[in-house]
Amino acid sequence: MIELREVTKEYSKGIAALNDVSLKIEQGEFVFVVGDSGAGKSTFIRLLMKELEPTSGKIQVMGQDLGKLSHKQVPFYRRKIGVVFQDFRLLKDRNVYENIAFALRVTETPSRVIKKKVPAALSLVGLAQKYKSFPKELSGGEQQRVAIARAIVNEPSILIADEPTGNLDPANSWEIMKLLEEANQRGTTVIVVTHNHEIVKMMNKRVITMKQGNVVSDEKKVGV
Amino acid sequence: MRFGTVKYSVKQGVKNISRNRMFSIASIATMAACIFLFGIFFAIITNFNYIVEKAEEGVAIVVYFDAEATDERVEEIGEEIEKYEGVAEVKYVSAEEALDSFLSDYLEGNEELAEGFKDDNPLVDSDNYEVYLESVEQQEEVVEFVEGLEGVRKVSKSDVVAKTLENFNVLLAYISGAIILILLVVAIFLISNTVSMGITIRREEIAIMKYIGAKDSFVRAPFIIEGILIGVAGAAIPLVILYFAYGKAINAIMSKFSVLNSILDFLPVGEVYKTLLPVGLALGVGIGFIGSFFTIRKHLKA
Ligand SMILES: Nc1ncnc2c1ncn2[C@@H]1O[C@H](COP(=O)(O)OP(=O)(O)O)[C@@H](O)[C@H]1O
Ligand SMILES: [Mg+2]
Numbered sequence: 001m002i003e004l005r006e007v008t009k010e011y012s013k014g015i016a017a018l019n020d021v022s023l024k025i026e027q028g029e030f031v032f033v034v035g036d037s038g039a040g041k042s043t044f045i046r047l048l049m050k051e052l053e054p055t056s057g058k059i060q061v062m063g064q065d066l067g068k069l070s071h072k073q074v075p076f077y078r079r080k081i082g083v084v085f086q087d088f089r090l091l092k093d094r095n096v097y098e099n100i101a102f103a104l105r106v107t108e109t110p111s112r113v114i115k116k117k118v119p120a121a122l123s124l125v126g127l128a129q130k131y132k133s134f135p136k137e138l139s140g141g142e143q144q145r146v147a148i149a150r151a152i153v154n155e156p157s158i159l160i161a162d163e164p165t166g167n168l169d170p171a172n173s174w175e176i177m178k179l180l181e182e183a184n185q186r187g188t189t190v191i192v193v194t195h196n197h198e199i200v201k202m203m204n205k206r207v208i209t210m211k212q213g214n215v216v217s218d219e220k221k222v223g224v
Numbered sequence: 225m226r227f228g229t230v231k232y233s234v235k236q237g238v239k240n241i242s243r244n245r246m247f248s249i250a251s252i253a254t255m256a257a258c259i260f261l262f263g264i265f266f267a268i269i270t271n272f273n274y275i276v277e278k279a280e281e282g283v284a285i286v287v288y289f290d291a292e293a294t295d296e297r298v299e300e301i302g303e304e305i306e307k308y309e310g311v312a313e314v315k316y317v318s319a320e321e322a323l324d325s326f327l328s329d330y331l332e333g334n335e336e337l338a339e340g341f342k343d344d345n346p347l348v349d350s351d352n353y354e355v356y357l358e359s360v361e362q363q364e365e366v367v368e369f370v371e372g373l374e375g376v377r378k379v380s381k382s383d384v385v386a387k388t389l390e391n392f393n394v395l396l397a398y399i400s401g402a403i404i405l406i407l408l409v410v411a412i413f414l415i416s417n418t419v420s421m422g423i424t425i426r427r428e429e430i431a432i433m434k435y436i437g438a439k440d441s442f443v444r445a446p447f448i449i450e451g452i453l454i455g456v457a458g459a460a461i462p463l464v465i466l467y468f469a470y471g472k473a474i475n476a477i478m479s480k481f482s483v484l485n486s487i488l489d490f491l492p493v494g495e496v497y498k499t500l501l502p503v504g505l506a507l508g509v510g511i512g513f514i515g516s517f518f519t520i521r522k523h524l525k526a
Binding site: 154 | 226228247428431432435437438440474
């Protein structure tokens with residue numbers, strides 16, 4: 001599904017944010033990526049989104065060599081990936097419904113499909129009642145649930161979350177993890193970057209640990 | 225592009241304008257000033273052209289003959305002039321006709337005095353050819369040719385007025401061209417700035433759009449629509465004002481300078497707008513499109 005081969009990313013010459021990283025993530029996996037701040041986790045994700053080009057090495061996602069993807073193909077590639085950020089990144093001038101519909105409009109989905117898919121995504125994250133609310137009227141946890149609904153409404157093959165619980169209290173963090181796990185159970189490959197060791201321990205999934213641009217450990221599930 | 229997408233882009237474009245109200249108004253006002261001036265110059269120039277055209281119809285050279293020229297020679301001269309390129313018509317005017325026309329021009333209302341001249345024609349040697357030209361520009365050349373003909377005593381060129389009008393018209397076209405060019409640049413600059421502001425305000429939204437998988441065209445469409453809408457508004461406002469002002473202006477000129485009524489003949493507003501309306505709107509749309517298209521391209525390269 002996702003394969004990095006000897007990938008190095010240098011923002012400025014000689015300083016590698018990602019240093020000769022090779023790894024493989026299979027379809028349907030749920031993977032945590034952990035590591036100190038500055039370890040290169042976000043760089044990894046931005047490379048997967050083809051927001052950045054690797055300085056060297058090869059990245060393959062869903063059978064496509066990202067290096068060979070033309071500028072015109074990038075949007076279509078990104079439509080197969082859902083992303084969630086620490087700071088939610090909702091549109092403040094639009095209500096919950098419009099925020100989720102936005103992802104479908106951007107991909108030029110017909111209106112009648114939008115009308116069906118938005119409520120469905122909202123009920124998946126448990127916010128069916130709040131479709132008219134604006135982001136500032138919602139708690140952090142609710143905002144992140146809207147962001148997840150927006151990320152999954154296009155039914156992506158891969159769901160990526162960069163510190164999705166970084167701004168949330170433990171209870172809300174658990175809610176978000178549950179939603180990500182449910183998406184994984186529906187068949188989506190999920191990659192979660194997090195600092196929250198407690199959650200990582202409890203969830204019992206594969207954990208990739210990074211340090212200064214290197215993968216220092218990659219532990220599959222540790223028994224049950 | 226889907227209809228839903230077009231609708232969405234238009235809605236966002238309108239939203240850009242209202243969010244960014246001060247800049248949008250400034251852009252529309254500049255555009256309006258630009259198109260307004262263009263409209264005024266256009267109306268003046270088309271009317272001048274029309275007047276010059278009319279004046280040129282009356283442009284004639286008058287050819288007088290040597291006293292000893294025979295009737296045959298006079299006829300030959302007429303034929304030679306007629307064959308010359310650029311000559312529209314050659315008309316023979318006898319001395320009697322010349323006098324009649326002179327008397328009716330200058331002694332109108334003084335019929336008794338006029339009668340007195342009839343018996344003793346002072347214009348006895350003034351039978352002549354009136355030579356009408358296709359355009360005033362050929363006048364000099366034709367005059368030179370006719371002066372070289374044997375048996376021609378004198379050639380009088382007429383209508384310095386037509387020539388002056390034409391020169392004035394060219395000058396006016398240059399001045400208006402320069403003013404309009406400057407205003408166009410200012411208008412494009414302002415629209416570009418307005419769109420830049422909009423892009424800055426929407427930077428985060430654009431980033432999200434790109435993450436979600438928006439094509440470049442989808443990201444750009446609202447801004448280009450914003451530019452075009454500003455352009456259309458900036459063109460429509462002055463065109464409507466000019467439409468109503470035109471008739472009023474002509475009435476004012478006519479009543480102030482009633483002496484000119486016989487010389488000046490203005491085009492009706494519909495005639496002027498046949499060209500001005502599509503050109504003005506195209507200018508507005510064009511400026512709006514150019515101003516926004518290149519700005520958004522510059523900002524959203526990556
Ligand atoms: N846009 C950038 N320009 C230059 N250096 C950057 C940029 N983004 C990240 N870095 C550097 O790359 C390294 C990895 O950063 P990042 O991938 O954001 O780490 P993490 O997400 O694990 O905190 C850090 O040393 C950071 O300073
Ligand atoms: Mg990070």
